[in-house]
Amino acid sequence: MPGIVDDSSVEIAIVGGGIIGLVLAAGLIKNNIKVKVYEQAKGLREIGAGIAFTSNAIQCMNLMNPGIVSALRSGGSVPSSMDSNDPNDYVRWMDGYNQRRKDDPSYQKLMCKVNAGYRGFEGTRRDQFLEALVKIMPQESVELKKRLDNIEEKGPDGKLQLNFSDGTCAHADAVIGCDGIKSRVRELIFGEDNPASHSHYTHKVVYRALVPMEKAIETLGEFKAKNQHHHFGPNAHFVHYPVANQTMINVAVFMSDPNEWEEDIVTVVPGSRKDLEDALADWHPCLQALIRHFPEKLERWAVFDMFDYPLPYYNKGNICLAGDAAHASSPHHGAGAGCGIEDALCLCTLMGQVTETLRWDPSAATRKHAALCAAFEVFDLMRRTRSQWLVNSSRRACELYQQPEWGDEAKWTKAETCFEELRDRSYKIWRFDYEDMIRRSIEEYEKRRPAAKDFENGMV
Amino acid sequence: MPGIVDDSSVEIAIVGGGIIGLVLAAGLIKNNIKVKVYEQAKGLREIGAGIAFTSNAIQCMNLMNPGIVSALRSGGSVPSSMDSNDPNDYVRWMDGYNQRRKDDPSYQKLMCKVNAGYRGFEGTRRDQFLEALVKIMPQESVELKKRLDNIEEKGPDGKLQLNFSDGTCAHADAVIGCDGIKSRVRELIFGEDNPASHSHYTHKVVYRALVPMEKAIETLGEFKAKNQHHHFGPNAHFVHYPVANQTMINVAVFMSDPNEWEEDIVTVVPGSRKDLEDALADWHPCLQALIRHFPEKLERWAVFDMFDYPLPYYNKGNICLAGDAAHASSPHHGAGAGCGIEDALCLCTLMGQVTETLRWDPSAATRKHAALCAAFEVFDLMRRTRSQWLVNSSRRACELYQQPEWGDEAKWTKAETCFEELRDRSYKIWRFDYEDMIRRSIEEYEKRRPAAKDFENGMV
Numbered sequence: 001m002p003g004i005v006d007d008s009s010v011e012i013a014i015v016g017g018g019i020i021g022l023v024l025a026a027g028l029i030k031n032n033i034k035v036k037v038y039e040q041a042k043g044l045r046e047i048g049a050g051i052a053f054t055s056n057a058i059q060c061m062n063l064m065n066p067g068i069v070s071a072l073r074s075g076g077s078v079p080s081s082m083d084s085n086d087p088n089d090y091v092r093w094m095d096g097y098n099q100r101r102k103d104d105p106s107y108q109k110l111m112c113k114v115n116a117g118y119r120g121f122e123g124t125r126r127d128q129f130l131e132a133l134v135k136i137m138p139q140e141s142v143e144l145k146k147r148l149d150n151i152e153e154k155g156p157d158g159k160l161q162l163n164f165s166d167g168t169c170a171h172a173d174a175v176i177g178c179d180g181i182k183s184r185v186r187e188l189i190f191g192e193d194n195p196a197s198h199s200h201y202t203h204k205v206v207y208r209a210l211v212p213m214e215k216a217i218e219t220l221g222e223f224k225a226k227n228q229h230h231h232f233g234p235n236a237h238f239v240h241y242p243v244a245n246q247t248m249i250n251v252a253v254f255m256s257d258p259n260e261w262e263e264d265i266v267t268v269v270p271g272s273r274k275d276l277e278d279a280l281a282d283w284h285p286c287l288q289a290l291i292r293h294f295p296e297k298l299e300r301w302a303v304f305d306m307f308d309y310p311l312p313y314y315n316k317g318n319i320c321l322a323g324d325a326a327h328a329s330s331p332h333h334g335a336g337a338g339c340g341i342e343d344a345l346c347l348c349t350l351m352g353q354v355t356e357t358l359r360w361d362p363s364a365a366t367r368k369h370a371a372l373c374a375a376f377e378v379f380d381l382m383r384r385t386r387s388q389w390l391v392n393s394s395r396r397a398c399e400l401y402q403q404p405e406w407g408d409e410a411k412w413t414k415a416e417t418c419f420e421e422l423r424d425r426s427y428k429i430w431r432f433d434y435e436d437m438i439r440r441s442i443e444e445y446e447k448r449r450p451a452a453k454d455f456e457n458g459m460v
Numbered sequence: 461m462p463g464i465v466d467d468s469s470v471e472i473a474i475v476g477g478g479i480i481g482l483v484l485a486a487g488l489i490k491n492n493i494k495v496k497v498y499e500q501a502k503g504l505r506e507i508g509a510g511i512a513f514t515s516n517a518i519q520c521m522n523l524m525n526p527g528i529v530s531a532l533r534s535g536g537s538v539p540s541s542m543d544s545n546d547p548n549d550y551v552r553w554m555d556g557y558n559q560r561r562k563d564d565p566s567y568q569k570l571m572c573k574v575n576a577g578y579r580g581f582e583g584t585r586r587d588q589f590l591e592a593l594v595k596i597m598p599q600e601s602v603e604l605k606k607r608l609d610n611i612e613e614k615g616p617d618g619k620l621q622l623n624f625s626d627g628t629c630a631h632a633d634a635v636i637g638c639d640g641i642k643s644r645v646r647e648l649i650f651g652e653d654n655p656a657s658h659s660h661y662t663h664k665v666v667y668r669a670l671v672p673m674e675k676a677i678e679t680l681g682e683f684k685a686k687n688q689h690h691h692f693g694p695n696a697h698f699v700h701y702p703v704a705n706q707t708m709i710n711v712a713v714f715m716s717d718p719n720e721w722e723e724d725i726v727t728v729v730p731g732s733r734k735d736l737e738d739a740l741a742d743w744h745p746c747l748q749a750l751i752r753h754f755p756e757k758l759e760r761w762a763v764f765d766m767f768d769y770p771l772p773y774y775n776k777g778n779i780c781l782a783g784d785a786a787h788a789s790s791p792h793h794g795a796g797a798g799c800g801i802e803d804a805l806c807l808c809t810l811m812g813q814v815t816e817t818l819r820w821d822p823s824a825a826t827r828k829h830a831a832l833c834a835a836f837e838v839f840d841l842m843r844r845t846r847s848q849w850l851v852n853s854s855r856r857a858c859e860l861y862q863q864p865e866w867g868d869e870a871k872w873t874k875a876e877t878c879f880e881e882l883r884d885r886s887y888k889i890w891r892f893d894y895e896d897m898i899r900r901s902i903e904e905y906e907k908r909r910p911a912a913k914d915f916e917n918g919m920v
Binding site (some may be wrong): 307421 | 769770771772848849851874877878880888
């Protein structure tokens with residue numbers, strides 16, 4: 001058709017080259033959508049050693065781009081629990097404090113075991129996954145050393161200019177902030193003084209360590225060492241699972257901290273094995289023995305999240321937030337990154353719809369802005385409730401793991417009634433109906449998308 | 461077959477002639493099982509004005525005995541919420557504290573609306589339901605003025621003797637304690653000094669009143685008055701729904717109380733409208749106006765439940781507990797009685813199975829005891845987790861309704877994230893798969909029931 005300007009393509013800028021930013025980029029690229037990732041660091045790196053994804057989150061990756069799943073697995077991911085005679089993964093909760101037996105000092109009571117399904121929890125090293133992810137993308141799709149300063153709207157068609165602190169700038173039709181818990185895009189939308197712009201202290205600290213498998217087997221026995229277990233007790237809990245092809249286990253020890261976290265920005269301070277030994281001197285001998293295999297010097301990490309001041313919306317015009325930038329959660333369900341993967345699938349679906357809207361209709365430039373704003377509105381509608389539920393639920397799970405009641409025999413029966421709730425919460429995460437999310441995202445976008453006639457009639 | 465003594469019939473004693481006791485009796489009678497209800501009072505009566513059942517609980521009644529549902533409806537039950545253009549019931553949660561509008565002083569923000577389905581919440585007067593229930597049973601199946609003193613085992617076949625405080629006694633093959641929150645059967649099983657034998661204060665009090673419909677419409681508007689609504693705010697909440705053929709509304713005002721409840725046994729003390737007016741002086745003008753239609757003298761009811769010390773089991777040999785006797789809950793889900801109805805359906809199913817076991821096999825007397833014990837073990841397995849979850853969930857729901865955050869505008873977004881959880885909890889109650897419970901109860905009983913050959917071999 002003569003006279004039609006082809007401006008139907010959409011250019012997306014992703015701020016932040018962490019796992020969610022790169023997964024989203026890989027998904028958009030697969031959909032033939034132009035995308036560029038801007039990362040402030042001089043290299044791609046991830047904080048924290050391991051990360052696990054539910055089989056549900058992996059299905060979401062697969063729908064976006066099967067290459068993401070290949071990257072995850074080539075990065076060495078392994079199911080975090082696997083019985084030799086059952087292909088499924090289980091999350092197990094053990095009493096880490098009480099109910100010991102003189103005749104069997106290694107005995108711990110298994111309180112609850114929940115089936116996460118086939119390869120239900122696939123764990124990997126964060127850095128290996130990132131490295132493999134980058135390889136499936138064109139080299140020019142990631143720019144390093146780009147620390148975002150601010151975003152300006154340029155011109156009547158809603159085009160955005162990203163200004164970086166090195167004095168350079170970039171342009172895009174829309175910006176998606178995947179810049180994590182300390183998101184700059186979030187600050188730009190909500191203002192630096194808004195408490196919702198920042199994460200807050202959860203009053204939990206965590207110590208992490210890697211323990212060689214043979215030491216782990218010595219203290220925990222082979223079965224516990226080779227499968228994911230949670231050990232709970234009053235005001236603390238342990239989580240451990242095998243990593244690195246079963247050559248070591250990753251252990252995290254979470255402890256309650258009634259105090260405020262003094263450091264404003266620094267969330268890691270030096271700690272020691274002795275801190276842990278003193279705090280957990282009453283715990284099960286197995287776990288005390290496990291701690292003795294930790295290095296003497298440890299780091300004490302503060303757990304921050306967005307529970308206290310959740311965001312009232314995830315979108316503002318043609319800018320939106322995804323992953324931890326939108327809903328940073330504590331890690332007690334092991335599902336924070338998985339929730340970001342669900343976000344990415346939702347955004348890929350919607351950006352695909354936006355491209356469709358633009359492909360067949362004229363007067364693309366103005367309509368593009370309206371279509372992107374509509375898509376981000378749908379993203380907020382589809383994702384905010386569930387992801388904020390996760391933030392709350394993760395806090396709640398930790399409360400249940402760390403019930404002071406575990407320390408009082410008269411209260412054990414009460415404390416044990418928590419597992420029905422923990423099972424429900426786990427299933428809500430693991431059995432998320434992402435196909436329904438896709439279907440509803442498309443439906444809701446259809447209701448809101450700019451129609452060609454509106455433009456012809458000058459209504460938009 | 462000559463030589464076989466027909467002792468295949470089972471005689472059940474139910475302690476307590478409240479709703480659960482009578483519903484269970486009506487179910488057993490329909491199954492041709494011999495049953496007698498022993499009630500301590502001189503007449504059948506129920507504390508509290510109204511009671512509501514989910515459509516799920518009503519289906520359970522129907523499976524036990526369709527006469528129970530007829531009794532409920534002839535007793536004048538009405539759906540507690542019904543839009544003129546939608547046959548379904550809804551539970552609605554409104555902000556009862558903030559977000560007022562100068563241009564419309566009656567405005568309250570509707571925060572969440574959950575569809576309970578067709579006749580999802582059917583409310584009735586307790587006394588009318590009881591009265592109608594008794595009519596569907598043979599007169600001799602209920603004995604009044606029988607206060608249980610203790611239970612003795614008589615003879616090797618596990619026959620039980622119930623001793624009453626009037627010096628009389630009765631005999632049965634099994635005893636089911638449906639004797640409510642202050643259960644004597646529970647005390648007999650667990651001992652009077654065990655904290656699990658008693659309910660404990662939830663630190664919530666409730667004031668209840670009936671308000672004529674025209675007054676309710678004047679203060680709330682027609683729609684709110686004629687449909688169930690919850691109004692939440694810091695440390696208190698309101699629930700109201702129409703009763704008595706829409707001629708009045710039943711209002712309950714729940715308030716947090718940080719103090720201990722001094723009276724040990726008395727759970728109702730005098731209160732006044734002024735207490736409420738003073739405590740809720742900051743609340744929405746609509747609700748303040750509603751309180752002004754309450755009588756000047758009110759009762760202050762303490763809410764007790766079994767949250768602090770849940771029971772470790774619901775069965776002991778051929779004695780078991782059902783309904784509030786097993787799992788007294790606070791009323792914040794409106795589901796305590798419904799959970800007892802689920803118990804009754806489970807017991808009816810199991811007593812039917814016991815009768816089947818005995819019908820075809822010899823040596824009934826000893827086997828009867830073993831069969832009843834097995835059935836009650838299955839009852840405990842099927843019902844304890846869910847009913848104790850309900851006790852916890854009801855407490856949690858109240859915490860969410862009464863979040864102090866509702867009183868702090870900077871915290872509204874946080875407080876509002878609770879509705880996803882409230883919806884999930886409601887669905888778990890409303891969508892209970894009672895057919896699965898029946899199927900699994902039969903399966904589990906089959907695993908445990910005494911087989912004829914065991915008796916022949918002298919194994920039981």
